Amino acid sequence: MAGGLDSFDWLKDRIKRPKVLVDLSGVAELRGIRTTDGGIEIGALTTLTEIVKHPVIREHYGLLAEAAELIASPQIRNQGTIGGNVSQDTRCWYYRSGWPCYRAGGNICYADTPTGRNREHAILHAERCVAVNPSDSAPALIALDAKFVIQTSKGERIVDAEDYFIGPDIDITRLHILKPGDLLTAIRIPSTWAGARFYFEKVRDRNVWDFPLMNVASAMHVSGDTIEGIRLAVNGAAARPLRLKAVEDAVRGKTATPATGEMAGKLAVQGAVPLQFNAYKIPLMRNLVKRAIGGVEEAKWTS
Amino acid sequence: MRRSNGVLFMKNIDLRLRVNGQAKEWSIAPGDLLLDVLRREGYFGVKRGCEKGECGACTVLVNGKAINSCLMFAAQAEGSDVLTIEGLAQGDVLHPLQEAFLDLGAVQCGFCTGGMILSAKALLDRNPDPTVEEVREVMAGNYCRCTGYEKPVEAVLAAAVVARAFVPAASTVVSTFGASPHNSQAGHHSANPRSAPKSKKTDDKKRSSVLLGGQR
Ligand SMILES: Cc1cc2nc3c(=O)[nH]c(=O)nc-3n(C[C@H](O)[C@H](O)[C@H](O)COP(=O)(O)OP(=O)(O)OC[C@H]3O[C@@H](n4cnc5c(N)ncnc54)[C@H](O)[C@@H]3O)c2cc1C
Ligand code: FES
Ligand code: FES
Numbered sequence: 070m071a072g073g074l075d076s077f078d079w080l081k082d083r084i085k086r087p088k089v090l091v092d093l094s095g096v097a098e099l100r101g102i103r104t105t106d107g108g109i110e111i112g113a114l115t116t117l118t119e120i121v122k123h124p125v126i127r128e129h130y131g132l133l134a135e136a137a138e139l140i141a142s143p144q145i146r147n148q149g150t151i152g153g154n155v156s157q158d159t160r161c162w163y164y165r166s167g168w169p170c171y172r173a174g175g176n177i178c179y180a181d182t183p184t185g186r187n188r189e190h191a192i193l194h195a196e197r198c199v200a201v202n203p204s205d206s207a208p209a210l211i212a213l214d215a216k217f218v219i220q221t222s223k224g225e226r227i228v229d230a231e232d233y234f235i236g237p238d239i240d241i242t243r244l245h246i247l248k249p250g251d252l253l254t255a256i257r258i259p260s261t262w263a264g265a266r267f268y269f270e271k272v273r274d275r276n277v278w279d280f281p282l283m284n285v286a287s288a289m290h291v292s293g294d295t296i297e298g299i300r301l302a303v304n305g306a307a308a309r310p311l312r313l314k315a316v317e318d319a320v321r322g323k324t325a326t327p328a329t330g331e332m333a334g335k336l337a338v339q340g341a342v343p344l345q346f347n348a349y350k351i352p353l354m355r356n357l358v359k360r361a362i363g364g365v366e367e368a369k370w371t372s
Numbered sequence: 373m374r375r376s377n378g379v380l381f382m383k384n385i386d387l388r389l390r391v392n393g394q395a396k397e398w399s400i401a402p403g404d405l406l407l408d409v410l411r412r413e414g415y416f417g418v419k420r421g422c423e424k425g426e427c428g429a430c431t432v433l434v435n436g437k438a439i440n441s442c443l444m445f446a447a448q449a450e451g452s453d454v455l456t457i458e459g460l461a462q463g464d465v466l467h468p469l470q471e472a473f474l475d476l477g478a479v480q481c482g483f484c485t486g487g488m489i490l491s492a493k494a495l496l497d498r499n500p501d502p503t504v505e506e507v508r509e510v511m512a513g514n515y516c517r518c519t520g521y522e523k524p525v526e527a528v529l530a531a532a533v534v535a536r537a538f539v540p541a542a543s544t545v546v547s548t549f550g551a552s553p554h555n556s557q558a559g560h561h562s563a564n565p566r567s568a569p570k571s572k573k574t575d576d577k578k579r580s581s582v583l584l585g586g587q588r
Contacts, residue, residue, distance in 0.1 A: 074443055077442075078424065092448060094448055141425075142512055143513045144425070144439050147439050148440065259440055277512035278509060278513065289483070
């Protein structure tokens, strides 16, 4: 347990009953933000508030500051850590209420039944389970090409941000690759995308506190109007934050215009399968991707 | 060990911390929430709302930072400095934030008020001259079902004017009031908070609503 904001929920509802609970919050080595030769390193126990306020992150990696600033409430950002944010579990309420679903070891997905309430659930890559990853920082870290440093019993392991997250096809009981005993110690962000053109947008039901229905993060190197390089990720669409590689490939070399965005948006939602109550997520994702690439068109007023 | 309902229970541990400036040593269970311990020890201004981190009624300042005490083990507060709403007034003299909330009628049922004022205090401590947006942002973690936030936000801005005027030098009082967009409200405060008479604008109804919110 780090800040405990995800964990307390499980403990209080008596759904998880661990024999031992290790509070990491006192481990000073896991805290803090360091600038390194190739970028920055953020200790896993660094709070979201520290990230939002950090001058180097604000100046060079504003995408992450923006994403972190939109998480929950000031109190939660004061307590919640970046490591906990990327390692948090899904918010599917059937699962969180302790229903014996696939993810909990059972053999049904309650959200994916004719009467299931699934407005917040997945439109892509669902396999048995239709839950989504709720993290706001995750897509920003993927767009920034962050590396996650993991301490395992066998030694240190470094993975790309997008490979930290897994879907139900790989393991239906977890959203990330950590095995029992593994510790996420730090997140490294290379300077490759420092100061790039960033876009982050989060859509939620209320403008504060709420988890995302969906979010998008992009980092682009643009010269003139041409997209020379891009990394793009969305979350809230599937059980893991999705890096949209096909879209990245399709827009590289094109102009960063609404027309390119339009094309990218359509490509992004290819293969999307809506559930009963979440069809709105398809146009939502299309438009978020469009805006991330082509920018936000000013509303045009006539009269 | 587990109780019959499955809840873990362990031997009590000693918790040493400062609450509202006073050193305390309490015996707590390792699984006690900070919220529960504070209320058990009589700090009823710390409210139990949702217990899920959603409402902010349980907000306290731990080492100057606003946190939800329902989502923190008391044991995690070991060695820290905790401020609850009870620690704001100095004897009979209310904190400028408290005065402003009363003067402007920013308190209705009062359940959210303690947490809201503490969130605002954390902001004013690091930024004595916040913008409206900054005030709104910092209060976003405190649900208020009554006031609609207009009055509380005004109250924080008014209190900021008063606090700024008093902390550095009394000679700046008049000009600061004059420059304030809220000078009409802020003007209700007397120049010296230590000798401040109760504001005329504060009626009994508002006082008792604070009591209701403050005691249980
Ligand atoms: C009311 C509320 C609203 C919220 N809104 C949002 C939101 O809008 N957007 C959003 O993204 N999140 C939101 N959250 C989630 C919250 O912000 C994150 O869960 C928080 O950042 C988690 O951090 P933590 O340190 O408290 O996690 P913890 O609860 O301490 O940990 C979460 C999980 O990660 C594991 N873990 C933590 N750190 C490590 C580590 N270093 N190594 C290995 N495993 C680790 C823990 O074992 C646990 O399983 C919200 C939470 C609440 C309660
Ligand atoms: S009781 Fe703690 S946030 Fe609601
Ligand atoms: S909840 Fe804010 S005054 Fe009632």
